[in-house]
Amino acid sequence: MNVMMNETTRTARSGLAEELRISVARLSRRLRAQVGSDLSVTQFSALAVLERHGEMTPSELAEHEHVKPPSMTRTVAALEAARLVARRPHATDRRQVVLAVTEPGRALLGEHRRRKEAWLAMRLAELTEEERAALERAVPILERLSRS
């Protein structure tokens, strides 16, 4: 259409923020609907983060997930009730609590990952290799957008 602009040289179009916002919101809603698991997306995300980062306090976890501490309290309570996360007292500060993924939690994590990837993986498989490569490049950028 426009010979002066191509994909690699144009700057951010004014619509990019809006398009990204809407497509992310929609895909998120779609994904949530596909979770055929006994763990919610929020719980799974918290559990996965805890596994990746090792031991964390509830506040650290809340900050990482960009959620307020009371919300994380509820998420952690659910995970703890399911024996997927264990809490132990902090070594020196008795106000704090240290969370860690239990062995059953780790096992369930792998199992759930495989199950819950099914829907998305099926759809990813329908894409061309170039499209998947484009998503691979986008994922770390999306991660960075939600930090900062």
Added chain:
Amino acid sequence: MNVMMNETTRTARSGLAEELRISVARLSRRLRAQVGSDLSVTQFSALAVLERHGEMTPSELAEHEHVKPPSMTRTVAALEAARLVARRPHATDRRQVVLAVTEPGRALLGEHRRRKEAWLAMRLAELTEEERAALERAVPILERLSRS
């Protein structure tokens, strides 16, 4: 690391589905928290879709947003109460209702778009041109993932 694979030739890594799922969920949660508007993300998305697609019935809108009709009823009710959407009877089927964005709705849409893009646009501006281009390529793919 692996000289046999590079970004363009590798197939979908097993982790892509999971990474994408988590990063999309997190960014979605982050975006939702940034909406300083009187319209929720859901309402805005429905209004935007309605503007883009022209007139639609509530069921069509619900299907497009991958939401059940009762949920869309509530969203539409809120939009109608704010005079952003108008409903009129279907020409031939009196069970159905036809929805359309009003002129104030259209105006508000543009205004809100500019306002609500602020957070994301700021973060997009911090990226390199290559990273933005990567997101530009990813957006239509994300869109396609949430359809089908």
Added chain:
DNA sequence: GGGAGGTCGTTAGCAAGAGTAATGACTCTT
């Protein structure tokens, strides 16, 4: 030492938004 004030986690209560089930009005098929 011993308060004053800050921090961590939790509880309580509220709001948004999604779901299922059921209903009322209407259309279509036979």
Added chain:
DNA sequence: AAGAGTCATTACTCTTGCTAACGACCTCCC
């Protein structure tokens, strides 16, 4: 014209986010 199906809505529940407030604990400073 009557039974079956469809569209939108209502009623109710659930999840998950938030803010406000609190109790337990730490730390700083006199």
